[in-house]
Amino acid sequence: MLGYLARRVLLLGLMLFGLLCITFAISHVAPGDPARLAAGPDATASMVEKIRAEYGLDRPLPVQFGQYLRGVLSGDLGRSLRTRETVAADLARYFPNTFELVTGAMLLAVGLGVPLGILSAVYRDTWVDQLTRVVSVSGIAIPAFWAGLMLQLLLALHLGILPLGGRLGLMTAPPAPVTHLLVVDALLGGHWRVLGDALAHAVLPTVTLCFPALASIVRVNRAEMLETLKQDYIVNARAQGVSELRIVARYALRNAMIPTLAMIGLRYGWMLGGTVLVETVFDWPGIGLYAVASAVSSDFQPIMGVTLVIGLNFMLANFVVDLAYGWLDPRVRSSMSA
Amino acid sequence: MGRAVSSGSAAAWLAEPQGAARELRFYARVFARSGASLLGLGLVALFLLLAALGPWIVPYPEDARGAVHLDQKLQPPSARHWFGTDEVGTDIYTRVVLGARVSLQIGLIITLLATALGVPLGIVAGYVGGPLGETIMRVTDVFLSVPALVLALAIVGALGPGIVNAIVALGLVWWPGYVRLVQSKTLALKGQVFVEAARAVGTGRLRIVFVHILPNCVSPITVKASMDMGSAILAAAGLGFIGLGAQPPYPEWGAMISHGRNYLPTWWWYSAFPGLFIYLTVLGFNLLGDGLRDILDPQSRG
Numbered sequence: 001m002l003g004y005l006a007r008r009v010l011l012l013g014l015m016l017f018g019l020l021c022i023t024f025a026i027s028h029v030a031p032g033d034p035a036r037l038a039a040g041p042d043a044t045a046s047m048v049e050k051i052r053a054e055y056g057l058d059r060p061l062p063v064q065f066g067q068y069l070r071g072v073l074s075g076d077l078g079r080s081l082r083t084r085e086t087v088a089a090d091l092a093r094y095f096p097n098t099f100e101l102v103t104g105a106m107l108l109a110v111g112l113g114v115p116l117g118i119l120s121a122v123y124r125d126t127w128v129d130q131l132t133r134v135v136s137v138s139g140i141a142i143p144a145f146w147a148g149l150m151l152q153l154l155l156a157l158h159l160g161i162l163p164l165g166g167r168l169g170l171m172t173a174p175p176a177p178v179t180h181l182l183v184v185d186a187l188l189g190g191h192w193r194v195l196g197d198a199l200a201h202a203v204l205p206t207v208t209l210c211f212p213a214l215a216s217i218v219r220v221n222r223a224e225m226l227e228t229l230k231q232d233y234i235v236n237a238r239a240q241g242v243s244e245l246r247i248v249a250r251y252a253l254r255n256a257m258i259p260t261l262a263m264i265g266l267r268y269g270w271m272l273g274g275t276v277l278v279e280t281v282f283d284w285p286g287i288g289l290y291a292v293a294s295a296v297s298s299d300f301q302p303i304m305g306v307t308l309v310i311g312l313n314f315m316l317a318n319f320v321v322d323l324a325y326g327w328l329d330p331r332v333r334s335s336m337s338a
Numbered sequence: 339m340g341r342a343v344s345s346g347s348a349a350a351w352l353a354e355p356q357g358a359a360r361e362l363r364f365y366a367r368v369f370a371r372s373g374a375s376l377l378g379l380g381l382v383a384l385f386l387l388l389a390a391l392g393p394w395i396v397p398y399p400e401d402a403r404g405a406v407h408l409d410q411k412l413q414p415p416s417a418r419h420w421f422g423t424d425e426v427g428t429d430i431y432t433r434v435v436l437g438a439r440v441s442l443q444i445g446l447i448i449t450l451l452a453t454a455l456g457v458p459l460g461i462v463a464g465y466v467g468g469p470l471g472e473t474i475m476r477v478t479d480v481f482l483s484v485p486a487l488v489l490a491l492a493i494v495g496a497l498g499p500g501i502v503n504a505i506v507a508l509g510l511v512w513w514p515g516y517v518r519l520v521q522s523k524t525l526a527l528k529g530q531v532f533v534e535a536a537r538a539v540g541t542g543r544l545r546i547v548f549v550h551i552l553p554n555c556v557s558p559i560t561v562k563a564s565m566d567m568g569s570a571i572l573a574a575a576g577l578g579f580i581g582l583g584a585q586p587p588y589p590e591w592g593a594m595i596s597h598g599r600n601y602l603p604t605w606w607w608y609s610a611f612p613g614l615f616i617y618l619t620v621l622g623f624n625l626l627g628d629g630l631r632d633i634l635d636p637q638s639r640g
Contacts, residue, residue, distance in 0.1 A: 018480030022489075026496050137374070137628075141621035143572055145579050146595055146613030149602065157603035273485025277576050291488070292580045295495040303495040311484040318483070
């Protein structure tokens with residue numbers, strides 16, 4: 001297991017380097033002059049030149065790349081023209097909100113998706129199965145931002161049972177920051193009213209974001225359960241009189257979970273992408289909204305910062321999934337450390 | 339997602355001497371057995387028709403060219419305006435139908451760009467292998483490690499908003515999936531007896547790739563391309579929605595939803611109908627992809 005771990009860590013470092021190459025390429029090599037972008041739309045030619053020299057943008061590309069790497073590794077991601085803060089400070093402020101949203105949506109997707117997948121497989125071709133499959137195909141096809149808008153229209157604007165958007169109501173003061181995760185902080189401080197308000201604001205974005213992931217988790221889990229339930233060892237267990245519940249929950253699920261886990265890792269990344277749209281709909285103060293607001297005002301360095309943070313998160317999620325994989329399936333472990 | 343054809347009888351059926359017509363009939367039978375596949379085919383056919391005939395079948399073709407009827411602004415759906423009208427009195431049904439051509443074109447261009455980049459890279463990585471293949475695969479992994487939409491956002495951020503830049507950005511981030519798919523398929527084919535035999539009789543590399551490898555990759559590529567048409571349309575609409583893709587008054591569905599959002603909740607039809615059309619288009623391509631997989635690539639059926 002240790003050799004496996006070491007290889008995975010090495011791979012993670014390599015991937016991170018690759019990601020930095022991509023963000024560097026987009027920001028320094030793509031058409032569109034970074035000095036021009038950094039100077040803002042109203043800058044004169046001499047101001048642009050000054051910034052070009054200040055940021056070292058007149059030096060050869062390899063030198064610039066070295067500068068860029070040193071900057072990123074020491075936590076310097078540049079400065080936002082729009083918020084006038086460093087990108088690192090902005091990200092530290094907005095990231096916890098995104099983390100809360102994505103984690104909540106993923107928990108919901110796994111919590112609903114795995115049982116639905118099992119039910120769909122066990123009651124194959126009954127109405128339970130048909131209904132689940134309709135939901136799962138729709139979940140992938142429905143535009144999340146549109147679904148979010150329609151939920152807003154129905155539940156917030158017409159029925160008025162949930163807030164329209166934002167992280168907290170105007171009249172609610174945020175709790176003292178401990179973890180910077182609002183729900184956790186409210187819980188720690190015992191601020192029940194704040195907790196209720198924070199959760200009420202989280203319902204619609206979480207449900208909207210969870211839907212596509214839920215759909216693919218159901219799909220994969222159903223397919224894998226069907227495949228596993230056909231195996232000889234299941235037939236054998238059944239012949240020996242092992243209860244159906246035990247067969248499904250203990251024998252089949254463990255094997256079916258391996259591909260499902262891979263899907264969860266993959267979907268986590270998609271969710272980080274989807275959060276850009278969902279945060280825009282619900283005015284959720286996370287890094288997605290931050291990236292969109294920056295992109296719309298051609299504020300370049302924040303977008304690169306968000307890309308790095310999301311890429312890093314996705315890589316870490318897949319790293320965890322890989323470890324879980326190795327733990328669940330000894331064959332993976334041995335083939336990787338060989 | 340049809341039920342599995344019992345493999346014994348299908349194999350026997352296929353083993354009989356057969357012509358292309360007979361094979362086609364077999365495929366059609368498998369495909370038609372699934373209501374979902376037929377629904378997908380129907381939806382895709384419908385939207386292709388809308389895209390082809392759009393300007394001739396919409397009730398108010400002049401509304402797509404910036405016509406203004408302020409006396410008819412923001413009317414609810416009615417017999418005259420099926421999907422209602424927008425803030426300058428333009429018929430939303432007209433604009434949504436004309437949007438089919440825009441979205442299908444966007445999806446097609448992105449998918450073509452992605453296959454044009456991804457398939458050759460995948461074949462080189464799988465067939466040539468070695469350090470070159472390894473490098474291609476690692477680069478692919480890095481691209482796969484950032485959600486396509488986020489990377490596209492970064493590229494559009496660098497190039498500036500607009501529909502052409504959005505298409506370029508999405509095309510540039512969409513290819514890695516094809517590299518993975520084609521590389522693994524090529525690796526599997528490379529070990530097959532018929533490829534080895536071709537090599538043994540001295541067939542050149544290029545000929546092996548074009549005659550033996552590529553034709554056998556066509557089925558999985560077709561299935562993936564069908565699914566990707568749907569997801570590319572969805573992603574482009576997402577960029578349109580956040581204001582980085584097509585700009586209004588261009589009849590693009592995502593941009594229409596974004597614009598109509600300012601008129602919620604009273605004038606709900608403005609955002610509702612373009613979204614419904616996105617959903618049905620993407621649903622169609624996904625179901626069609628599922629159906630194609632059932633007949634072309636039965637082993638990987640999920």
